[in-house]
Amino acid sequence: MPEAIFSDKAPKPNGNYSHVIRAGGLLHVCGWMGDVPETGDIIEGGVEAQTEQAMKNIGACLAAAGSSLDKIVRRRIYTMDMAYLPTIQEVTKRYLSEPWPVSTAVQISGLAKKGALVEIEVIAEA
Template structure:
């Protein structure tokens, strides 16, 4: 199967040895997105709610660059430095997804790059 690298300037540029997303066949593998603002590559200000919204905006941009939408995510992984923000993630996620919701994992981690409180990656079907 062929591999296609997905890249957009509407999401933060990779800060390591990875691509924003890779399409293999009909599946798009989305790299972790954090609360970086694409234009500045700085963490958005405003606390965890602003960070979560920025992550969903970044994931949306990468999904659109791959020719699809956020709604096509089949599996979403959420990494939180403070699991007490789990309810906040659920509330905000409901603003970006409609039922049926994707499969999901939410994990507590010690820290994330650039000191953000949340990062998400996922797998998306290409329709």
């Protein structure tokens, strides 16, 4: 049976979803934009600041599940503009290390929160 996990260091869900679902030996982390934990608003400072905040939120969720960023095996990046990808990659490189997770990047036409430029979701080992 899948287990839902929530972090008190990440923004509260604004819908009917879990921060993390533990299923088998994997942790499926919800997609994070640059949501500030205290307010749920998108952080100011553009794609670099939003990516930084998304990675912090992912780290908080993985920690709540007893895991860490170095156990990420799969990453999906959704961006409003592929021109942001080099910046997104540079920021995530500060949080991830080799062996790099497999990754997909997709340009999309909109995200759930106004002003969001990037959303990242991951799968990690438990």
